[in-house]
Amino acid sequence: MATAEIRDQLSTLMSWRTPCNMTIPHLPHPKQQAFLTWNTTREALFGGAAGGGKSDTLLMAALQYVCVPGYSALLMRQTFPQLSGADGFIDRTTEWLKDQGADYNVTNKRWTFNSGATLTLGHCERDEDRYNFQSFAYQFVGVDELTHWATDKVYLYIGFSRVRRPNPDPSLMACPHCGLTLADVPLRIRAATNPGGRGNDWVYERFVLNAGEDRKFMPARIADNPSLDRLAYEASLQELDAVERARLLEGNWEVTEKGGMFEQDWFELVDTPPEKMKKIRFWDLAATAEAKGKDPDYTVGALVGLHDGRYYVLDIQRVRGTPAEVERLVKATAEMDPTDVHIWMEQEPGASGVNTIDYYARHALVGYPFKGVRSTGSKEERARVFSTAAEMGNLRLVRGRWNKKLVDECVQFPKGGHDDQVDAVSGAINHLSRRKAKVRLIL
Secondary structure, three states, X not given: OOHHHHHHHHHHOOOOOOHHHOOOXXXXXXXXXXXXXXXXXXXXXXXXXXXXXXXXXXXXXXXXXOOOOOOEEEEEEOOHHHHHOOOOHHHHHHHHHOOOOOEEEOOOOEEEOOOOOEEEEXXXXXXXXXXXHOOOOEOEEEEEOHHHOXXXXXXXXXXXXXXXXXXXXXXXXXXXXXXXXXXXXXXXXEEEEOXXXXXXXXXXXXXXXXXXXXXXXXXXXXXXXXXXXXXHHHXXXXXXXXXXXXXXXXXXXXXXXXXXXXXXXXXEEEOOOOOOOEEEEEEEOOOOOOOOOOOOOOEEEEEEEEEOOEEEEEEEEXXXXXXXXXXXXXHHHHHHOXXXXXXXXXXXXXXXXXXXXXXXXXXXOOOOOEEEEEEOOOHHHXXXXXXXXXXXXXXXXXXXXXXXXXXXHHHHOXXXXXXXXXXXXXXXXXXXXXXXXXXXXXX
């Protein structure tokens, strides 16, 4: 079938109440229509303010091709309670499909249509749970509230390794109304979410900052959903704190809670730092891997230089991992850094801290200029020089993918959930500024 002809037939699927679209109960709103016609785009995110009709949009997208024999779609939430709760996908699909001749299998959480097409409702709470989908194939995957996932592992695995279709074949059955076979159906990965959540940064970076021809972002606003009682909903959102209100009312991806020691506009970016400067790579270790229901600290290695009274944060290495994984990162970073970089590492209290420094000195970092230090005073006190330098305009960040995560953590410090990057940068700056009263060398 010619490409132009396929596109013409695909566009008919967005016509209101055609035989191919009987499962969609109401006319899509203008932004929903625009999102649903991105048939040649592999990835798309419908995101922004609350109340924009995002979940309905995902369900509409999943149902676009249920007229095609063999079509298979998956709609996902992170947990089963989210899937089965009030107005979740189980309730919503029941309301939409109960009179459409589709059958629901409670055990498999799967709808089967007269055409033989299926819509599965799934959940994937932990990163390792993604392998539960290993033997399945879909032409559509829709993920609701994408920022609930702290990492992109679930999204990438299910969205890319599980989405496929057959080659054109005369034996493939066609829809009697639109004439499409499974080989004609576009492969689509769709997501919807509000800003915020543990995955805010990676979702923002992937879809908002790096949108392109095959990855698009549709910003949603409350005003885009005429089915919603807008005034009542906006009044409810006014009761939230300023950060949550900005995220849910305005669709603001960049707002963060403030901790009082740093301001976002104190951090100036540069492309090229001075060539000659004294440099320290300071490590704050946290050898804890990710685990279900946990939000462990990161191991962070901050590379900071000092030139003419100004500090330059040159690089941030950051990982959650086992002790062996952390050791590999520390060693690989030492090999990557210039030879004039001195390596410092915070020593934890007690015998275990002594043993860790001794191990790195005699094994992992043999031949490198390496020292362990004990830090004293509170985290806020140790961050004072860092904070003052930033406020006085004596701090620069070399442009990199790590910039936003560092700035966000600084702005929230000390009220945020993590402070590992602040600790590492502070450790490097305190040594470079020769604040010996706060850092004691371990010989």
